[in-house]
Amino acid sequence: MMKLMFASDIHGSLPATERILELFAKSDARWLVILGDVLNHGPRNALPQGYAPAEVAGLLNEQARRIIAVRGNCDSEVDQMLLHFPITAPWQQVLLDERRLFLTHGHLFGQDNVPPLEAGDVLVYGHTHIPLAEKRGDVIHFNPGSVSIPKGGFVASYGMLEDNELRVIALNDQRVIAQLAINP
Structure with a gap:
């Protein structure tokens, strides 16, 4: 399976960007998937x-x-x-052999507005700045958290898809x- 790295809600943070790119260079991931809110911090x-x-x-x-990206609510x-x-x-889609990854920021489609997906597909989003990896009904929800402005008591984090496993990993x-685990 293709190895992917996910980063969300960078919000213009240079140290967070330097760190995620350092980790990306060491990761052997094929793509860096950026889930929106790249440059602007937003009014809230x-x-x-x-x-x-x-x-x-x-x-x-x-x-x-090597970047696949979607628009966040703070992007223009x-x-x-x-x-x-x-x-x-x-939104974007990445098609794997056994499933589809539906990539979005989370303000249009997300945990409260799931697009039409097949059983086993993965909804990948940011926006909330809160990490998540769980199955809800037939759909897998994955949120790598935020690399720059973590919320909910969590630390800055990013995500990986490797060997049929989704992981949210602390940035530092x-x-x-x-x-x-997402079995084929």
């Missing part, structure tokens, strides 16, 4: 540590060919002007926060 969030959206864009652009056309990979799609100490 405090500025993240090291807020530097132009520098974040520059670093991400170096990996543009102005942000797209800085980025060399598309971020304006509200690599501790597994949540995990779920």
Whole structure:
């Protein structure tokens, strides 16, 4: 199975971007999937540590060919002007042999508005900044949390899909926060 890394809710944090790209380089993941809210912190969030959206864009652009991204509620056309990979799609899909990953930010489709999916498909979203890996009914819900502004008492985190297992991993100490096996 393809190895994927997931990052969400970067919100223009340069230290979080540097860290996730360092981990991505070491991970052997095929794609870095960014689940929205890339450059802007949004009106409801405090500025993240090291807020530097132009520098974040520059670093991400170096990996543009290896990024799959969706638009978050804080992303805009102005942000797209800085980025060399598309971020304006509200959702994307990755098709695996046995299932589909439906990638979205979480403000249009998410835990309370699940798109029509087949049993065993995975709904992958951010937005809440709260990590999650669990089966709800026939659909698997996966949220890697936020790399820059964690909420709900959680630490900054990212996600991995490897060897039929979804994991949410702490950004700094690599501790597994949540995990779920997805059998083929």
